[in-house]
Amino acid sequence: MFSRVYPLFVALIAGFLILLLKLAAFYISNSMALKSDALESLVNLLAGSFASFAVLYARKPADRDHPYGHGKIEYVSSFFEGGLITLAAVLISYEAIENLIRGIELKRLGLGLLINFGAGSMNGILGMWLIHMGKKKRSAAIEADGHHLLSDFITTLGVAGGLLAVHFTGISWLDPAIALVFGLWLGYAGGRVLFRSVMSLMDTENPELLNRLVSAMNSVGDSNVLAVHALRTMHLGDYTHVDIHIVLPEVYDIGRANEIVHAFEHNVLSEAGMRGEFHSHVDPCKRQYCSHCSVEQCPIRQEPRTEKRPDFVVETAVSWPDGHLRRVLEV
Ligand SMILES: [Zn+2]
Ligand SMILES: [Zn+2]
Ligand SMILES: [Zn+2]
Structure with missing residues (x-):
């Protein structure tokens, strides 16, 4: 050292x-x-x-x-x-x-x-x-x-x-x-x-860092990850703590979800070339992503898959969708 x-x-x-x-x-x-x-x-x-x-x-x-x-x-x-x-x-x-x-x-x-x-x-x-x-x-x-x-x-x-x-x-x-x-x-x-x-x-949000993370998520391109939101970063020198909500098909069991989340963390960080960790929170799909969900035999599918999942964008990645009652962001 x-x-x-x-x-x-x-x-x-x-x-x-x-x-x-x-x-x-x-x-x-x-x-x-x-x-x-x-x-x-x-x-x-x-x-x-x-x-x-x-x-x-x-x-x-x-x-x-x-x-x-x-x-x-x-x-x-x-x-x-x-x-x-x-x-x-x-x-x-x-x-x-x-x-x-x-x-x-x-x-x-x-x-x-x-x-x-x-x-x-x-x-x-x-x-x-x-x-x-x-x-x-x-x-x-x-x-x-x-x-x-x-x-x-x-x-x-x-x-x-x-x-x-x-x-x-x-x-x-x-x-x-x-x-x-x-x-x-x-x-x-x-x-x-x-x-x-x-x-x-103060952990002021760093746009450059967010861009790097989100484009790494796009390069990793895990089709199981239907959406991400509530993305936040904490700056710890050359180490970055990332908080994120990951939306997964709700038909997956906890073991499967855990595997996906771990792989996503590992792949995104190495793709972005960053030292750090993800603290992830898993959200169910609530059957809202069927049009671009790749689960073939899904018992709860509402409509057929018609498109690839669109790329993640920073603006939605950092947003807090409705239903996150504990979190009130001043605009
Ligand atoms: Zn110590
Ligand atoms: Zn969430
Ligand atoms: Zn774990």
């Missing part, structure tokens, strides 16, 4: 070094922009530590305490990260405005810039390595971490470009101005991370 996440730990150790370098660059130059960059590295380090733990913990199989598994911890982790980024954004923006008003005294900007740029490049290399390892180990968390570091490298480039202008023109208010832009951008990024984690924590 550790071999899966060791790239994240390498990233943590390297991240600590990068943070020290960026802090040194700030102290040498007294640059507000370089300070913001260092603060962002600190956020990365804190968030990265929690994320490494979360990735390990999320992989733990379900147990008595957590019968739905431990996947949600990944969203708690990104909520934490989003909160930290947003907090850093507020602090940076506040201080940048203060410095814009009061003015700032820059010291050895050239040297500070050089050190910061070196540290930033380490971030870039680390990011590319993490993306490579994430693809190799098929870990979304590692890959995401890599993309994050790579985008940090891009911002470091932007900051360095701006400060180079300060260095050569001597216009010192440009420094807090760059920091302010950095802070605002960080606020946007942090807000997005927060928003996404809340969506997943």
